[in-house]
Ligand code: SAH
Ligand code: SF4
């Protein structure tokens with residue numbers, strides 16, 4: 214018996230009223246895609262690439278899942294609970310698909326890459342599996358899905374950077390945007406799944422990055438964050454003249470676009486962060502003074518088992534360099550992992566003592582979660598009990614919250630430059646924005662507008678927020 218083909222809205226329209234063009238039919242008849250993102254900022258930036266590819270192929274995005282023809286989950290594999298979240302979400306979507314069997318569901322991103330066909334086998338609700346380097350293939354894959362097949366592309370590329378695809382800014386405040394400057398990672402931190410889900414490191418064409426930043430600025434954006442797993446190893450060769458651009462040079466060129474454009478970047482790797490980058494930051498007032506320099510652990514033996522390729526002394530020397538070149542005005546943030554393979558109580562204490570020395574402004578803190586097929590999973594034993602991991606993580610969190618509060622208290626009485634992002638979530642009478650150190654600052658709304666640069670005198674704080682009052686609106690020439 215011949216299989217019945219399910220027709221898409223567009224196909225039906227083409228059959229019924231073949232002479233009416235898509236433009237005339239209008240947006241309400243276009244297929245709608247609902248996108249949900251998990252994981253790191255790079256993954257969120259990828260969702261904007263995905264939407265761009267979809268829009269070029271006649272889709273519109275919707276924030277109402279009930280009205281979607283397609284649901285895409287752009288997923289993360291970094292820890293077990295990140296994957297569990299997506300599995301739970303798929304369980305929920307199973308109910309939605311029962312009510313509306315025409316709806317198609319795609320799993321994209323890192324989980325797609327890690328689990329490949331297993332996702333289709335295990336999660337019957339999934340129609341489409343697409344890895345992070347295969348988004349250009351979405352139109353073809355959707356064609357297969359339209360024909361009633363399951364579709365998959367998890368090919369990892371050595372070249373793909375999506376340099377020519379202009380991201381469609383999603384949930385944007387119109388002020389601040391992410392720019393991916395590279396993809397993949399060539400480090401082999403033993404705990405980490407990223408090299409397997411994102412493939413080899415490759416840097417994006419510097420001129421395409423500059424053009425994207427200029428374009429954002431011309432559209433009214435005031436802040437860009439340059440993204441990479443290890444921005445310090447950014448390296449791009451212009452084949453036309455043989456000139457090689459490193460990260461410090463790229464950073465400097467982006468900062469030179471306009472003094473009104475703030476520049477941030479993440480993530481710096483302690484083994485690669487150079488004084489040249491720090492000096493570039495010092496030389497440009499519009500490069501925000503904030504460095505995310507994940508330590509992971511404060512103990513050299515643990516760092517060695519993690520294959521981080523630096524030790525505690527090296528890390529502390531990099532911190533000293535930051536203070537030497539940028540002074541105490543530069544905020545420093547970190548990532549830590551509690552309970553890595555074989556971590557003893559004394560090794561854990563070294564993480565706490567490193568935190569005491571550095572006095573981080575903020576930290577992302579995690580309990581170790583073994584990821585299948587990583588070097589640690591293959592060679593080391595995940596032998597710290599869940600209970601001990603939790604307790605150590607709790608100690609790290611408590612210490613960090615004390616440090617964050619103390620760091621914030623130091624700001625009281627000082628004046629910080631803030632880029633206004635909008636109204637405060639908690640009160641319509643207040644506006645908020647970030648200072649150069651990346652702290653959230655809240656102040657009475659006055660008659661300021663989103664996108665204004667203002668000087669705020671800090672009067673009070675919590676461990677998460679600075680509170681103050683605007684003392685001056687900065688005219689463009691004053692920055
Ligand atoms: N490229 C960045 C990190 C990206 S992943 C860097 O090198 O610093 C973000 C953070 O997740 C890591 O810094 C690490 O702290 C944490 N992480 C990664 N793998 C993990 C795992 N298996 N278990 C727990 N935390 C992990
Ligand atoms: Fe993972 Fe290490 Fe690469 Fe960061 S640098 S993404 S932790 S392998």
Ligand code: F3S
Nearest residue numbers: 252253289290291323
């Ligand atoms: Fe997660 Fe992939 Fe980012 S594993 S942290 S979404 S690179």
